[in-house]
Amino acid sequence: MYRRELLGASDKVSYISSVVDDAEIFREVLITMMEHVNELERARVINPDIASTLRKALREILAEGYEPSKLTNFEDVHEYVESRLMEKVGPAGGWVGIGRSRNDHVTTAIRLRLRRYVLNLAQEALNLRETLLNKAAQSNSQLIIGSTHRQPAQVTTLGHYMLYLDDLTRDFLNLLMSTYSMVNKSPLGSGPLAGTMVNLDRAREAQELGFDGIVTNTIYATGSRFFIITTASLIVDYLVEVGRFINNLEMWLMPQLNYVKADPKHLATSSIMPHKRNPATLEVFRARVGEAVGHLMAMYSILRPVEAGYQLDLQELTRHLWAVMRIALEGLTMLRDFINSLDVNDHRVIEDLGKYVITAAEYAEVTSMREGRPFREVYNEVARAIREGARVGLEPQSVVLKPVRGSSNPRDVVTEVSLRINEVRELRGRVDEELGRIDDAENRVLSGG
């Protein structure tokens, strides 16, 4: 639209267009625009009649929906919206161009969309925690062979492993909520880089949009993508660590171990080998985590040559954010379902506990304390005995009753679960409330007269 007036029609528009990616923020672009109209009215740049006309038209545009495949002549959703607005209301549509730039509007729309994604992800992580805690309570006494170096290391319980994932998810949620505080700030009113000549009240705009304050500096507000890469990198960090537990699940599902059972709906088979039971959903999740790492690296690579301030490179960055959010949301949903139906094959675990030396460390510790002999001395004796084929160890059921906080001890697991159920409930309340709050704010703007 701007370029066609100036530079002539171009056959390169489709190469630079973001209309397909912009489907993700169509609604948010319109919320942003409506709030901009509100503020232009309050700043007396446009009169109430024009403001009403513009708002009505913008609502219609939202209602018409967004079909990117028909919009390939547009550079982006912003150009499309302004163009459609002019079709609807004539030259008065040209008022929306004042006091704004695509630079501040797109980043506002991204933050609106992202804050919702972050809260939805928090909900999904809380769902996962709930599942983990319930499973931990159920399986607090179900033995499993814990491994280090892919080798049987110590006997523990499935409940203990469930709380391991809960600890990870808890740390993740804490950091995610810190990140949310940074994301949920308003860049609106920052113009292209250095601000605009219109006396916009940025704090008022922020408040109406349900933001928790403004991103102060306008260069930072329009050009930085720190809020995107910190959100994405935190999620990737979490996914990578979750992916490590997927490795455990796949290991436990090996027929030779067969320590756990998965619901058949998570398995696929071979077109030629009818005996195969492939952990298909886990494999896909694990691969998608790898993909998420790639998206983060794409973002870094895109940012490297770009100066402060908006450049079109930034447009190409955003889709990687949405991809990471989708990978995380779909993945956690799948994983929750998987864990929900997870069960231990007790007889297989018991069988292998009888077959391999696994409790030698505990045996050596107990012997050392009982006999008052330095641990290393006992350890060396035990090591020699094992080399000579002796089966050294303690009763697995007794070994899990460790005295240390955070261990496999079933009582400790049960206590921890009950504390955390409350913690999860409390945080869920806060997240739901925040979602309600932003829903209200956005709906108010969308329905405003």
Add this chain to the structure above:
Amino acid sequence: MYRRELLGASDKVSYISSVVDDAEIFREVLITMMEHVNELERARVINPDIASTLRKALREILAEGYEPSKLTNFEDVHEYVESRLMEKVGPAGGWVGIGRSRNDHVTTAIRLRLRRYVLNLAQEALNLRETLLNKAAQSNSQLIIGSTHRQPAQVTTLGHYMLYLDDLTRDFLNLLMSTYSMVNKSPLGSGPLAGTMVNLDRAREAQELGFDGIVTNTIYATGSRFFIITTASLIVDYLVEVGRFINNLEMWLMPQLNYVKADPKHLATSSIMPHKRNPATLEVFRARVGEAVGHLMAMYSILRPVEAGYQLDLQELTRHLWAVMRIALEGLTMLRDFINSLDVNDHRVIEDLGKYVITAAEYAEVTSMREGRPFREVYNEVARAIREGARVGLEPQSVVLKPVRGSSNPRDVVTEVSLRINEVRELRGRVDEELGRIDDAENRVLSGG
């Protein structure tokens, strides 16, 4: 299909399905399947009538086209094709399952698709070289200020820069053709991992498909993705280096330098700042190079936890290959168009050559040789003079006439261009011939009775 019989319908199919990505290889999957039918016939596993029936049905399936959005109940294109085949010909369709696995069929289809992409990319790189060589010939005397450290370094010509990109593209093409030799080998007949019980003649299959021999070891043939990551990484290497020249173009397009003119169709403007002329296509290309780096990292990340042999993780890898191929093809096409219309703003270059000290190195060299004084001594004098504000240097037009091979010397550039035009022509002939050869082979298989 296999899983539904065994494991019940699953609501997780859409999570693990590759039907959307498989659009890229639909045709190649059918070529592979038809060749498999041919070989089953020759190996007397199926009789000629059944073979004909199957081939006819497969041709019909190809003709029906592929709409992934309607196939979300299928794990992948292979399951869809076999299922559709059974619908068409009844139980006899079940013959295609013998002597093959999705593991060897999908990698065959990927190699068929990739070899074409590689040759198309070679053509596009040759097109770029032709453009570069023509532009180099035209601009062999058009001065430009060459930079190191983003600082004016030496005077040179646009032609010299064009040959720089040509040298890069030439090295790339050499390695790309080596990679092609590895890609264009047949994994067909390898079964799921260790081969099948059917006496397939793998060499005959390879030859009919236009492959240059077989990927021998069946574990390697079915499970390795070395041919994918080497192709992708080579292309990423090239794109990253080309991206550096994009940085040059963007620098030269800065109004403060304004050393070159770009066709307006490669520029965009601002919705609020009417004076802006943003190098939109270059920015998008540069960002896509960053994205390509991300795709490669995704592939590495996906492969890291996977053992030898097929795992579903590998399915998730392939889309990143296609993404890299598209980024490269679209990017080179755009770049060629950009360079084709590139022009030097001679007066701006001349102006700045008069304004900044740029030829001091050559001055010092010439002085040192003429006066027989060690270079460092002269260099230090010149450095002091410059610090004191002296304008030291030689005539730019004379300075480009360097005696060294590969330099900015216009005669050297012109000679080089004429040698390379022939080289490009010769390689283009080979690439076109190879494309014709694989077209013929694939069409023969597709039309076989």
Add this chain to the structure above:
Amino acid sequence: MYRRELLGASDKVSYISSVVDDAEIFREVLITMMEHVNELERARVINPDIASTLRKALREILAEGYEPSKLTNFEDVHEYVESRLMEKVGPAGGWVGIGRSRNDHVTTAIRLRLRRYVLNLAQEALNLRETLLNKAAQSNSQLIIGSTHRQPAQVTTLGHYMLYLDDLTRDFLNLLMSTYSMVNKSPLGSGPLAGTMVNLDRAREAQELGFDGIVTNTIYATGSRFFIITTASLIVDYLVEVGRFINNLEMWLMPQLNYVKADPKHLATSSIMPHKRNPATLEVFRARVGEAVGHLMAMYSILRPVEAGYQLDLQELTRHLWAVMRIALEGLTMLRDFINSLDVNDHRVIEDLGKYVITAAEYAEVTSMREGRPFREVYNEVARAIREGARVGLEPQSVVLKPVRGSSNPRDVVTEVSLRINEVRELRGRVDEELGRIDDAENRVLSGG
């Protein structure tokens, strides 16, 4: 030591040894071991005499220093310390092996070291903020040409750019302190994976080491590296965004722009081109940011195939964390020094403000408001005028006086600076106090009888 007794001497120790990397945590390993001895004494596993003997010997080992090049026969610092301990005190040294594993001890040592690095980095980031705020106050009226798309976009001030970097650093510090809360928790007492049989009071250990509580679950405590990758990725995020401003500085230092002056100590020259003034420190910093991205990718790649629980792969991860910390600390120190001596070449900025159309957006906004005509209409007129060569715009000095919060307006900049100086002071107080607190705790452990 353990392996030599059991598995025979190996010529592969140097390949798997971490003794060189462990130099970074030598002191922290000894602190950890001393606290372990304290707790063994309190848990009555060892008597006070043995405890005193062990503490004394450990203090001596610390005092002897650490020369990795002489320790290549050891797997790691832990093996060395235990071995040296046995040399010093005989078999009683073998008591330290009870109730611990290298798995919990190494991660305790890493957290001890990392918490200090994080606080030091916070201090360095606060130093940078102080420099930025002072420079912002000084340069609140020094015009600079702000760019988007590497093209002159709007006139603004150096002060405005300084606050941009301050906003970024402020967000970074907020997240860094959240990360610190996660890092500064104690994994000590978790044993190899599932806890130990010794009745260690993990909370008491945590408190004595100055940790803010324990990492509860022992599988998470020993095997997870989430605290490492979140710290590293946050820092990489920040560095990548800072790196974008380095691109600005390098752009402004181009002789053709020459908008800013750098202290000569940040510049290097060429061995052959005496006129060159290369921004050497900025280039190295920018490249090191690229390296930091690589270290993060290395960490992700290392973690991908690893199950929950310790594996030797994790040992190889840690050095990348230290590398990121050093890159960040050295880089921020350099950048602060650079900015401290940064100055605007006012005459060059003024000259270019007169030469290029830069204030057309503001002109169009003001005209639109004054004449009550829709912005797009005015914009199109202005665009046409510019195309025809008109110099359209407003007085730069007036244009920076924007009414919008967070803009280039000097009064706004000055107000913001004074608010933030206090914020920085307050946060610095908290960081210094926390450093004092952990110093005290560590020294108490080290000097304990």
Add this chain to the structure above:
Amino acid sequence: MYRRELLGASDKVSYISSVVDDAEIFREVLITMMEHVNELERARVINPDIASTLRKALREILAEGYEPSKLTNFEDVHEYVESRLMEKVGPAGGWVGIGRSRNDHVTTAIRLRLRRYVLNLAQEALNLRETLLNKAAQSNSQLIIGSTHRQPAQVTTLGHYMLYLDDLTRDFLNLLMSTYSMVNKSPLGSGPLAGTMVNLDRAREAQELGFDGIVTNTIYATGSRFFIITTASLIVDYLVEVGRFINNLEMWLMPQLNYVKADPKHLATSSIMPHKRNPATLEVFRARVGEAVGHLMAMYSILRPVEAGYQLDLQELTRHLWAVMRIALEGLTMLRDFINSLDVNDHRVIEDLGKYVITAAEYAEVTSMREGRPFREVYNEVARAIREGARVGLEPQSVVLKPVRGSSNPRDVVTEVSLRINEVRELRGRVDEELGRIDDAENRVLSGG
């Protein structure tokens, strides 16, 4: 040296200095410099006496050795060498500065060093192939359970797996030799960017240094790092694929599988769990592969913001190349040693072959062919039988005798081995000869009068 004269001593030198990294190319920098002196003499820029004096002094400098820790005041090895030269021969040392730049000299030295590394790596890959082929011959009938999706898939042999790795290594070597052809070209004589005023015969220089021709364009020769990233990315590709087989080895070494035995020198144990046998060398190798991916990402990240032509960022890139080379060389050496002592635990494999349904695919194929019934029909019957607990299958020893080329068939394996032993021998001959050739060339230059 250059900067101290111009810009004053700087406290920032250590930040930008590459003297530590330059240890890797000290010898090659001197070879480059000596050849440069030879060419200056031939070009009659310096007389034979001066040339002799310079050569003698350069030889002395080489003999004195290189201690980076004492050179932190120098920007790089080039500055040190020129400075030391001036100390030795006085102002005449200043002659070496003519007709060269650090830009062309450093990339010449890097190529000299890299070509040797590439050939050494080729030798090490050939050593690995030899080990693999010998092991394949030995173990052509030793059954192993081949897996896909980490699940038992088909019975095969260790010999078949050995040839899988051999196929991979063979493809790698082919591409590595193509890469070598690109690496082994001379950039010498290109000056800083656009060439020099001295009439250097670049082809003659290239020939004397044992290069196979010149890198023609001087911008490409001095500023491009395509030869580095293609070499590094190819090696990373190979390591990532080899890393997948490490996953197999670690899986087979799990006590629950215990399919293979490793030499104890490749194992480590726990400081607390005396029963552990951790595959330490494999874990470290696998992690180092992850690190290598990070180095490649670092290189891409470093290059992204850099224009064509030298920038100091490039200096920071080189160390990642050497790191990749070392990871590859040390890793392959370790792996060869590991495989050399690898042995199958036949009884465990036989036991599990009797325990799990593994040959059902072959059974279904054979049944389908024998009974003339469509495969899918038989497959479904077999699948149902398995679900109902039937043990369906064929004799494993017969199943490996597959008729397909490249399969587990011992005769096929043996035939393949003998063909490849010759191939390896032939390639080794070429590599050794090439190494001899470059040794001769370099020694001639070093000893030249």
